[in-house]
Amino acid sequence: MRWPTSFLASLPIIGGDSSLSRFPVWRNPTVRMFVRYASAALVATVLIVLALAPYASALVEQWSRNDVELRSRLVFNSIRHSFSELLAANDKAGIEDLFARVANDDRVLGLGFCVDPGVLRFQTKLMPSTFSCKKAARSETASFSSITDDGTHLIAASFPIAVRNAKGHLVILHDLSFATKRSAEARTFLTAALVGIVLVSTLLAALAVLAVVRRWLIGLRESLSSAAQGQNIEEMTSRLGPIGEELRLALRKMDLNRVASVDTERTEWTAETIREVMNGELANAQVIVVSNREPYIHNHEADGIKLQIPASGLVSALEPVTRACGGTWIAHGSGSADQEMADSEGRIRVPPDNPGYTLRRVWISEHEQEGYYYSLANEGLWPLCHIAFVRPTFRAADWDTYRAINERFAKAVVDEATTDSPIVLVQDYHFALLPRMVRARLPKATIITFWHIPWPNSETFSIFPWKEEIVQGLLGSSIVGFHTQFHCNNFIETADRFIESRIDREHASITLSGRETFIRPYPISIEWPPAALGAQKPVAECRSAVRERLGIPAETHLAVGIERFDYTKGILDRMLAIDALLTAHPEWKGRFVFVQAAAPTRSKLPAYAALQAEAQRLAAEINDRHGINGVAPVHLVIRHHDPAEVFELFRAADVCIVSSLHDGMNLVAKEFVASRDDEQGVLALSTFAGASRELSEALMVNPYDPHSMGVAIERALTMPAAEQRERMRLMRDLIRNRNVYRWAGQMLLDASRLRKKQHVLEIAALHQNGGKRRS
Numbered sequence: 001m002r003w004p005t006s007f008l009a010s011l012p013i014i015g016g017d018s019s020l021s022r023f024p025v026w027r028n029p030t031v032r033m034f035v036r037y038a039s040a041a042l043v044a045t046v047l048i049v050l051a052l053a054p055y056a057s058a059l060v061e062q063w064s065r066n067d068v069e070l071r072s073r074l075v076f077n078s079i080r081h082s083f084s085e086l087l088a089a090n091d092k093a094g095i096e097d098l099f100a101r102v103a104n105d106d107r108v109l110g111l112g113f114c115v116d117p118g119v120l121r122f123q124t125k126l127m128p129s130t131f132s133c134k135k136a137a138r139s140e141t142a143s144f145s146s147i148t149d150d151g152t153h154l155i156a157a158s159f160p161i162a163v164r165n166a167k168g169h170l171v172i173l174h175d176l177s178f179a180t181k182r183s184a185e186a187r188t189f190l191t192a193a194l195v196g197i198v199l200v201s202t203l204l205a206a207l208a209v210l211a212v213v214r215r216w217l218i219g220l221r222e223s224l225s226s227a228a229q230g231q232n233i234e235e236m237t238s239r240l241g242p243i244g245e246e247l248r249l250a251l252r253k254m255d256l257n258r259v260a261s262v263d264t265e266r267t268e269w270t271a272e273t274i275r276e277v278m279n280g281e282l283a284n285a286q287v288i289v290v291s292n293r294e295p296y297i298h299n300h301e302a303d304g305i306k307l308q309i310p311a312s313g314l315v316s317a318l319e320p321v322t323r324a325c326g327g328t329w330i331a332h333g334s335g336s337a338d339q340e341m342a343d344s345e346g347r348i349r350v351p352p353d354n355p356g357y358t359l360r361r362v363w364i365s366e367h368e369q370e371g372y373y374y375s376l377a378n379e380g381l382w383p384l385c386h387i388a389f390v391r392p393t394f395r396a397a398d399w400d401t402y403r404a405i406n407e408r409f410a411k412a413v414v415d416e417a418t419t420d421s422p423i424v425l426v427q428d429y430h431f432a433l434l435p436r437m438v439r440a441r442l443p444k445a446t447i448i449t450f451w452h453i454p455w456p457n458s459e460t461f462s463i464f465p466w467k468e469e470i471v472q473g474l475l476g477s478s479i480v481g482f483h484t485q486f487h488c489n490n491f492i493e494t495a496d497r498f499i500e501s502r503i504d505r506e507h508a509s510i511t512l513s514g515r516e517t518f519i520r521p522y523p524i525s526i527e528w529p530p531a532a533l534g535a536q537k538p539v540a541e542c543r544s545a546v547r548e549r550l551g552i553p554a555e556t557h558l559a560v561g562i563e564r565f566d567y568t569k570g571i572l573d574r575m576l577a578i579d580a581l582l583t584a585h586p587e588w589k590g591r592f593v594f595v596q597a598a599a600p601t602r603s604k605l606p607a608y609a610a611l612q613a614e615a616q617r618l619a620a621e622i623n624d625r626h627g628i629n630g631v632a633p634v635h636l637v638i639r640h641h642d643p644a645e646v647f648e649l650f651r652a653a654d655v656c657i658v659s660s661l662h663d664g665m666n667l668v669a670k671e672f673v674a675s676r677d678d679e680q681g682v683l684a685l686s687t688f689a690g691a692s693r694e695l696s697e698a699l700m701v702n703p704y705d706p707h708s709m710g711v712a713i714e715r716a717l718t719m720p721a722a723e724q725r726e727r728m729r730l731m732r733d734l735i736r737n738r739n740v741y742r743w744a745g746q747m748l749l750d751a752s753r754l755r756k757k758q759h760v761l762e763i764a765a766l767h768q769n770g771g772k773r774r775s
């Protein structure tokens with residue numbers, strides 16, 4: 001039989017309540033729950049009764065039959081003696097009298113005496129006429145048989161009797177119809193009793209359940225509203241007993257999902273957003289930044305102590321973020337007046353004009369600086385990772401110093417930590433061993449290490465003599481970040497090849513000794529709008545000021561290159577491109593100047609000294625070859641430039657050339673774009689800089705091919721203003737959205753996510769331990 005679906009849907013227990021919802025009382029969820037519960041219990045009862053009733057009847061009938069059999073035996077035993085005597089005396093009248101007295105009992109229908117071969121010799125008067133001795137079982141012992149007489153259910157009990165002159169069976173007939181009646185009564189009673197018990201217990205259970213559910217609902221409501229308001233849910237949920245524990249876990253998971261669902265693409269990232277993340281997601285979390293380069297350097301100069309902001313992409317990215325987070329920045333105190341300006345622990349509040357965080361300076365001797373910074377970091381890891389055709393050099397003693405300095409900074413992190421689970425943001429290749437060292441001392445810390453330079457493929461990295469230690473050191477981090485997915489992949493391959501670990505490619509994680517480290521791309525960027533832009537004059541004024549200062553005619557086209565004097569930046573290659581351009585297009589001679597602002601860096605190292613000498617020689621050669629009317633095409637300015645000067649140069653330029661041979665990201669490219677609020681200027685960008693993955697509207701150049709790079713520079717110099725604007729707008733939009741606050745924000749949100757996950761696991765472990773203790 002098929003039930004109409006509308007009927008099924010209308011059954012409250014099945015869930016259909018559309019027809020009932022017109023009754024106001026049905027809209028009450030508690031009533032609905034109770035009715036559903038009660039109707040389900042009723043249906044269950046009916047089914048139970050239907051299932052049990054046949055058994056109950058059979059049982060009652062069996063009882064009744066046993067009863068009758070027992071009664072038959074009693075009757076027989078009570079008359080046996082008298083009957084035997086009367087039978088022996090063949091006293092027919094006495095026997096009929098005896099039978100009649102026994103048959104007075106309501107349930108005894110009749111008595112008879114059967115002799116072989118089944119002849120009824122004596123009987124009571126009301127013996128059913130249809131009875132015959134052949135219907136009753138007769139044997140050597142007492143036997144009982146069921147007989148139906150005219151629809152009436154009878155039991156014939158026959159007992160063997162033998163006297164001198166006679167032998168036969170005394171038959172006692174009982175009416176069993178009372179058993180049928182009894183079984184019907186039993187069924188009715190059973191049904192009534194079961195329905196009654198079920199209804200009463202349902203009612204009591206429902207009331208108890210409702211009371212508990214009501215308490216849970218109130219607690220749930222309060223906990224949810226506390227969680228929504230960011231309040232502590234511990235106390236609230238603890239009042240709810242075991243369900244409270246479950247609720248707490250669920251709320252934490254929800255919270256994790258909430259963090260995960262922050263749309264970093266759509267959020268407008270500013271210093272304020274970082275502060276919100278710190279006050280919300282990471283309230284009470286301490287942030288400790290570790291880098292080699294410090295954000296503020298105090299130097300003795302002829303006219304007193306001077307403050308210098310170093311030419312470092314790392315510093316320009318992290319400084320505004322640290323200002324927003326507060327906390328502590330641990331770095332090498334490299335300035336000649338640094339000790340004087342800091343307290344006895346090396347601490348100083350910065351920025352000096354508006355302190356927002358603590359700079360903790362760590363002291364490193366000249367000798368240690370040689371081994372750790374110049375040699376291992378910058379003669380070993382730097383050329384190794386950049387693959388810029390400068391042979392890396394490795395010395396065991398330098399490695400020892402590198403390890404010792406990592407230890408010193410790790411100790412400083414522990415000293416500065418005010419909680420057992422700070423967020424430690426480790427920067428760059430100077431501190432590959434530090435994450436593991438910090439992890440050993442602060443197991444609950446969230447350590448995010450950002451590797452600012454490229455990570456080469458595993459084959460190239462295999463050159464590094466202590467590769468296993470470096471990779472293991474980095475895997476002390478909770479997250480290791482790179483600028484690009486490509487570098488993440490290279491790192492995972494390197495770990496896969498050189499250390500015993502478990503790689504999970506789906507989640508991009510590496511598990512070493514039971515600890516999981518996530519490998520993530522975080523493309524670094526710059527502050528938006530850049531602080532240095534604030535004090536800038538209009539572009540036209542910058543153009544004339546710079547040209548005047550450099551002594552070049554007002555209408556001259558200007559290309560700039562601004563960076564540390566590093567062989568990875570392709571400074572020689574871009575000069576060769578300019579040579580190629582002026583050779584192919586002599587009409588640009590006297591009308592085009594290239595200014596290379598190069599901040600001296602790591603000059604002690606032979607590769608850097610050689611680069612500087614070669615750049616000076618090449619510039620002179622090009623100027624000799626292409627200089628005309630007193631206009632030298634290449635201006636090499638080797639000195640440190642303040643951010644304001646850098647931005648003025650950017651704004652004065654028609655073209656900015658970033659021709660890195662290999663670069664993690666390259667923030668100069670992004671700063672140039674950010675400086676051009678007039679939406680003019682062209683960026684010529686190396687395809688080997690990480691920035692080329694994002695700034696695809698730049699003119700891409702191959703620094704290894706001076707000819708094609710010369711062609712690109714010429715194209716940049718002649719690009720129509722409208723096209724410049726289109727390209728510049730798109731790039732500015734991208735940097736505005738993907739600024740350094742987003743870079744840091746993504747890392748902080750990931751840190752928050754990991755911390756919450758860790759918290760959940762801790763609670764779950766407590767649960768488990770508690771459970772084990774209880775069991």
Ligand code: F6P
Nearest residue numbers: 293311312313314428452453601
């Ligand atoms: O590119 C890696 C990096 O650490 C940059 O972040 C920074 O611009 C540069 O190297 C700093 O070099 P140094 O601190 O050695 O002058």
